[in-house]
Amino acid sequence: MVDMVRIGSGAGFAGDRTDAAIPVAAALAQLDGPRFLIFETLAERTLALCQLARRADPAKGYSPAMEKLIAPVLATCLEAGIRIVGNFGAANPEAAAARLAALAQAAGLSPRIGVVTGSDLTARLGPADLAARETGGTLLAGRSAITSADAYIGAGAIAEALDLGADIVVTGRVADPALALGPLIHAFGWGDTDWDLLAAGTLAGHLLECGSQVSGGYFADPGIKDVPGLAEIGYPIAEIARDGSFVLTKPAGTGGRIDRFTVIEQMLYEIHDPAAYLTPDVVMDLTGVAVAAIGPDRVKVSGARGKPRPDTLKATVCFAAGFLAEAEISYAGPNAAARARLAADVIRARMARRAPGLALRIDAIGIASLFNDTPGATLGALFPSAAADDVRLRFAAQSEDGAALDLLLDEVEGLYCAGPAGGAGVRRHLVPRLASASCLVEREFSAPRAELYGAPR
């Protein structure tokens, strides 16, 4: 009987450090028992970008980050029996499996690859059906085309793929914590209605799925929250017991820190009601969780409670929403803030005449940008008395009308000659925009399925 399962995190997002998984895989390789390495690589918009890539080339549509994240640890994991679970299948898990099989073969390996599909809703729900199920807005109302619609499916199909013997499991959209819960259901044989255990596994997954955000990443504030060795931060490993309690730690010799504070910060990350965190597998209640430091970089977490899973699944729907235009110019030295303010006024005046109706956001980096608001009230209050001597102005707008946006970019560039003195460093770009909306869909519209790549159907 399995008493402990170890799950390490190799990446918390597609842009994560590509060498982060190496110490985690090395640490797991020295241990026995069931061990897994999970990779989370799908932001809200990624599925839509991958769907577009798949339409252009049927062999694509998986996460472009897959290869660089997995290649450094593939041989180590396969040789040591560490099973890999990642959602880098994105819009095309089958193609991801094909690519992984080729990668492994080139290294003289032939792993069994599990493929989890079934998040794509577009075959069963059209734009109007999705619009009728939208929550928290009406972005989909009247829309005739969407780019992608995917439900967050649960851990069941991941567990099934592992039951089939997969050494690597590639999924499309799944609830992020399911990347860890799936292996736990597989290894411990937790039941479909063991709500407290499913909640415990979900909590382990929630704490692991953002990688180093639980081990000192995104935490440091020098002087008040110091993190040793941030440049070589260690990614987390959870040691989960059969009763669902677990210890979070990280590979020896790595930087970062794991203590009550790093764990509690991440526990509440992206949580709304802590008594009811909705996932496809369980409703998790964090209010009774105990977090205890039990050693250096070792924190024990226990006490998550579960309630029956919701009837509906959350889905993210992405659709084309015109273009985003951004242009920047800088002013520095004596009276820089006043010159920047004049430049902002010039652009406002010219755009009001040349493209009336185009909503414009103006930030002044060095005075108010991250904390500015789109109507500009915050910057407006600070600009008259601002004494900054190095200011970068940023202009942004979005529209279906690319020509109006080009006008804005041209006007900002025009400040080079026709604007205030000393303007420098113009950068401009125009990119297509994919917007997203959330829906709640009935479970029967998803079709979770696990199979082994290359197995006869």
Add this chain to the structure above:
Amino acid sequence: MTGPILLRQLAFARTGDKGNRLNIAVICRTPRAFPVLAEGLTPARVAAHFAARRPSRVVRYDLPNLAAFNFVLDDVLDGGVNASLGLDGHGKSLSFHLLALELAPSAAILAALRDLPAAPEDPLRALEAAFKTT
């Protein structure tokens, strides 16, 4: 003399986003800060601090066993990461906006601050001196 106390001296914070909704977890640096903040860091106070973003609703969830709070602010992300015109569509930086919230000095805050190692810039000593002379 002492200025106001910044929330940053008593607590840590981290934001998360879902669509146009922002959550900010506030974790007390010492359990003694929890009752102080439970009283002073009200949803109304937080809503006022974020007034420029026009939150439609601010809810606070209390986690006394973790000495933490979770604030949920609706409709403050300019439509969310895939719609915002701002640099920070996720609202990731907004934890530090909240941490800059000013709290009026009080004996309870002073007691909580005494539990903590003073950061180099913490005006703890100045604060203590001010309390001794008043």
